[in-house]
Amino acid sequence: MEVLMRGKILINILIMVVFSTMPADAATEYDVKAAFLLNFAKFVDWPDSSFTGGDSPVVIGVLGDDPFGSALDNTVRNEKVKGRKLVVKRSKQLNDLKGSHILFVSSSEQSRLGAILRETSDWHTLTVGDVQGFANRGGVINFIIRDKKIGFEINTAAANRAGLKISSQLLKLAKII
Amino acid sequence: MRHIVAPMFASVSIRWKLILIAMATSTLALVLACGAFLAYEIIMGPKEMAMRLETLVKVVGFNTTAAIAFNDPSSAEQTLSALKASPNIYTADIYTNDGKLFARYSRPGDYVYLPKKSNKEGYRFVGNHLELTRPIILDNEKIGMICVYSDVADMYSKLKGYLAIASVVLIAASVVAFILSSTLQRIISEPILHLSKTAMSISVHKDYSVRVSKRGEDEVGELIDSFNEMLEQIHERDETLNELARSLERRVVERTAQLEDTNRELEAFTYSVSHDLRAPLRSIDGFSLAIQEDYTDKLDDAGKDYIDRVRAATQRMAQLIDDLLRLSRITRVEMRRESVNLSEMAREIIDELKNSNPEREAEIVIQPDVMAEGDPDLLKIALGNVLGNAWKFTSKASIGRIELGTTDIDGEQAYFVRDNGIGFDMAYAGKLFTPFQRLHAETEYPGTGIGLAIVKRIIARHEGRIWAEGVVGQGATFYFTL
Numbered sequence: 001m002e003v004l005m006r007g008k009i010l011i012n013i014l015i016m017v018v019f020s021t022m023p024a025d026a027a028t029e030y031d032v033k034a035a036f037l038l039n040f041a042k043f044v045d046w047p048d049s050s051f052t053g054g055d056s057p058v059v060i061g062v063l064g065d066d067p068f069g070s071a072l073d074n075t076v077r078n079e080k081v082k083g084r085k086l087v088v089k090r091s092k093q094l095n096d097l098k099g100s101h102i103l104f105v106s107s108s109e110q111s112r113l114g115a116i117l118r119e120t121s122d123w124h125t126l127t128v129g130d131v132q133g134f135a136n137r138g139g140v141i142n143f144i145i146r147d148k149k150i151g152f153e154i155n156t157a158a159a160n161r162a163g164l165k166i167s168s169q170l171l172k173l174a175k176i177i
Numbered sequence: 178m179r180h181i182v183a184p185m186f187a188s189v190s191i192r193w194k195l196i197l198i199a200m201a202t203s204t205l206a207l208v209l210a211c212g213a214f215l216a217y218e219i220i221m222g223p224k225e226m227a228m229r230l231e232t233l234v235k236v237v238g239f240n241t242t243a244a245i246a247f248n249d250p251s252s253a254e255q256t257l258s259a260l261k262a263s264p265n266i267y268t269a270d271i272y273t274n275d276g277k278l279f280a281r282y283s284r285p286g287d288y289v290y291l292p293k294k295s296n297k298e299g300y301r302f303v304g305n306h307l308e309l310t311r312p313i314i315l316d317n318e319k320i321g322m323i324c325v326y327s328d329v330a331d332m333y334s335k336l337k338g339y340l341a342i343a344s345v346v347l348i349a350a351s352v353v354a355f356i357l358s359s360t361l362q363r364i365i366s367e368p369i370l371h372l373s374k375t376a377m378s379i380s381v382h383k384d385y386s387v388r389v390s391k392r393g394e395d396e397v398g399e400l401i402d403s404f405n406e407m408l409e410q411i412h413e414r415d416e417t418l419n420e421l422a423r424s425l426e427r428r429v430v431e432r433t434a435q436l437e438d439t440n441r442e443l444e445a446f447t448y449s450v451s452h453d454l455r456a457p458l459r460s461i462d463g464f465s466l467a468i469q470e471d472y473t474d475k476l477d478d479a480g481k482d483y484i485d486r487v488r489a490a491t492q493r494m495a496q497l498i499d500d501l502l503r504l505s506r507i508t509r510v511e512m513r514r515e516s517v518n519l520s521e522m523a524r525e526i527i528d529e530l531k532n533s534n535p536e537r538e539a540e541i542v543i544q545p546d547v548m549a550e551g552d553p554d555l556l557k558i559a560l561g562n563v564l565g566n567a568w569k570f571t572s573k574a575s576i577g578r579i580e581l582g583t584t585d586i587d588g589e590q591a592y593f594v595r596d597n598g599i600g601f602d603m604a605y606a607g608k609l610f611t612p613f614q615r616l617h618a619e620t621e622y623p624g625t626g627i628g629l630a631i632v633k634r635i636i637a638r639h640e641g642r643i644w645a646e647g648v649v650g651q652g653a654t655f656y657f658t659l
């Protein structure tokens with residue numbers, strides 16, 4: 001048992017948090033981002049019409065070059081969100097990924113971002129970007145680095161347009177555009 | 178319980194019994210009620226507190242799911258800081274599944290107790306703390322734990338407050354119960370006490386005309402009714418008895434007067450008859466004496482014998498009349514009372530008897546100074562008769578023996594005269610004192626049979642008793658009291 005002053009605790013906590021969550025290398029960065037993709041699914045509600053059936057899976061589409069390696073597959077394997085399994089689809093063609101609930105747009109697609117976002121604007125899809133300005137240009141969520149940590153920003157107008165309900169808890173953690 | 182409690186209060190006034198019963202009942206009921214209330218608080222208070230805390234923690238825990246999921250401790254801490262609203266909570270910790278401390282809330286401006294992380298879900302009281310651990314669930318999956326430490330001083334101070342209120346209520350209720358019961362007990366006790374007081378005063382003063390006033394139609398009222406009715410009956414019976422006694426007294430006085438009149442008339446009649454009988458008797462005696470003296474030569478032997486018999490009969494009749502007159506005189510004579518020495522009196526009488534029969538030898542034993550209270554003349558007649566009888570009935574004994582003395586009979590002094598004469602059969606003891614009743618032939622022992630009747634009258638006039646014991650041939654003893 002130890003009794004400490006509150007200030008000291010806060011410092012301890014801060015140190016602990018910073019060191020335990022800082023990405024050590026690229027591989028761990030995408031481990032974290034893969035986990036975030038999974039967790040997004042837990043805090044976002046899609047319209048019922050986006051699912052073909054009661055137990056149809058949540059589809060995660062990866063557009064462009066896949067930066068996750070095996071991390072995303074490992075993350076979603078055996079996981080369930082609201083009773084639904086998760087499947088990962090990968091393609092360079094946007095049309096192949098139509099119907100995805102989460103669409104991760106790889107940084108390789110930066111050049112045709114405008115076309116992609118225009119195309120997906122009337123989809124019930126949670127678009128997640130990995131390039132600066134993704135959310136500002138109409139993407140729903142974009143990964144950013146905040147306080148040396150992986151964070152994200154959310155374009156609530158885009159989410160509303162897509163018919164998605166994002167949990168207030170998630171909004172609280174995000175930088176709102 | 179009653180047979181244990183009841184004797185303890187047997188001598189306590191009914192007033193206090195009623196007050197005590199009311200007080201005991203209300204106090205016990207209140208103690209039970211307060212006790213039940215406090216027991217409920219003691220049992221349910223912590224549970225309720227834990228449940229309230231659990232609800233709070235559940236909400237807070239739910240609101241930190243995103244922070245945990247996206248590894249944002251500062252957001253979690255921000256959420257935890259909402260616990261400030263509940264000042265009892267001084268520490269709240271969130272642990273991730275790998276057991277690491279993820280976020281912590283501490284009550285501001287306070288030293289904190291940092292308990293070891295507990296994996297045990299649920300709540301428990303440790304010392305003055307309530308420790309609550311709950312899992313944090315996201316989408317049916319446990320993603321962490323929240324541990325909250327709350328102090329329970331509040332709860333205890335609340336309990337103390339309840340206890341204080343209960344005590345105050347108990348005291349106040351006891352006071353109110355005392356005032357109420359000591360006022361209201363009068364409804365029951367007053368009629369009873371009034372009845373009891375009246376009953377006591379009646380038994381002391383014997384005044385059965387008193388009535389108890391009635392104050393209600395309850396059982397006590399009925400009791401008072403019955404009591405009054407009883408008094409009425411006693412009163413009536415008393416009146417009847419008094420009336421009877423008065424009339425009885427009146428009748429006794431009347432009868433006594435009648436009897437006295439009759440007695441007087443009878444005595445006067447006896448006296449005048451006896452007196453009037455003397456004159457013709459004297460003339461029979463006189464003329465038969467004249468015949469005897471003047472005509473004896475003209476009579477043959479049979480005639481002389483008849484005249485002798487007439488003379489003897491007239492003399493006997495004269496004796497009888499004398500005796501009757503004596504008996505009636507004794508009844509009428511005025512009596513005085515003084516101290517009499519019976520021993521001396523007896524000696525004088527015996528001396529006279531010896532003088533009349535100087536040839537007889539007799540043994541006389543007289544207890545010295547036997548004293549009695551009474552009329553000396555009457556006592557002398559009585560003693561003379563008894564001693565004379567003894568003298569007479571010992572005449573045929575070789576040496577007569579006559580005794581006078583006192584003896585104790587059933588605590589009463591009795592005088593006795595004992596002789597060794599011919600005695601009598603106890604079967605005839607009752608006839609001894611009847612006038613003109615004789616147990617022996619007149620030819621053997623002369624006398625009219627009036628003696629003991631006179632003795633009995635004299636003793637009766639002294640309000641004494643006389644009785645005799647005897648055995649044929651062995652003597653007799655006469656006892657009397659005065």
